[in-house]
Amino acid sequence: MEAESSASGAAGAAAASAPGEGSTVVPLEVVYCGVCSLPPEYCEFGATVKKCTDWLAGNHPSLHQKLYSSEALESKMGTMTLEAQQKAEKDLAKKQQKEELRQEREAAKKKSSVITIKRVERTKRKYVTVVSGIEAFELVYKTVAKEFGKKFACGSSVTKSAAGTEEITVQGDLSDEILEELVEKYGIEEDNIRQVEESKKKGGSGAG
């Protein structure tokens, strides 16, 4: 660190004329699109152009002005042949349509998917609560399990169900609390959550 600062201090006086040398390189701050995460100038190649432009206009109006003014649009098209342009546009339109469809599908899927909160009996009066299906709402099992453990001060872990899918097992009868937590903290509609109680296996107790 010391070496660096002294070097830049010495060079600072002289380096004004040689910007490319890198003796006083300052990191550039780059704005990234909030929709597609690329630098805004590449948004036009993505599938969510419209949303990206709106986002940029709302969040960085000056940059939006620079990138999407009519002159900028014109100069951009300058070097490509007409044929190539048309082809590119066609491709892009196709891609956009696909993306829109995909999003629609995803939204529909989200609406129809359900989180299950299951109360399972351990012993006569002890229960564990099993939560499954949260992946459809873009939640990660591991982190949510940790959060539950912290919130309810109990054991909470990710386990594999018999079907091979993941689920969260929370120790204790917490189904109502978890329902509330899911609605409040993770913003999931109550209609999408189902509470189930696992019935005791009939005849299973006799074997032990």
Place this chain on the structure above:
Amino acid sequence: MFKKPVSSSGKTKIKSSVQRNIRQKICEQFPLLESVIDDVLPKKAQLDLIKAPEKVSLYALDNQVLFFQHHNDAIMPHLRIVHKYPQCFPTVQVDRGAIRFILGGAQLMCPGLTSPGAKLPPPEGNLPEGTVVAINAEGKEHACMIGVLKMSTEDIKKLNKGNGVENCHYLGDGLWQMDSE
């Protein structure tokens, strides 16, 4: 390399001696970066190693990937670093027509590097085969791809055919998505 989303299998802390080695290697590979290496990779910082499939290692600091490396090949910077310090990396430019293919993950073909909109270094600044380069695009400010030269830039000019740069990391690929989450 990162066409699919990266599925990492946990991260481990890197030994400080190994970290010193990595640092030195980066400096050797990108001499221009040496002046800012303390900002990119502070000496005291604890780097994390994230192992990705197919022998790819990601070097991350505070959950942000800074560099990546395939097996024992050259270390390559994440695009975010290139965006921050564009002048520290050797750069070539492609024409506008090639951008959409790059963002789709295609290999970079020579004609895209030699057409009027593109820029290659002059003969005296010839970059040899195997150099890690940042790829800029015509009319754009920021780099859109990191690649390895498949032939020297002079050969690209001469042959003007075939695969010029191997696409290792591009905007919007698995590695990029991983970080923006």
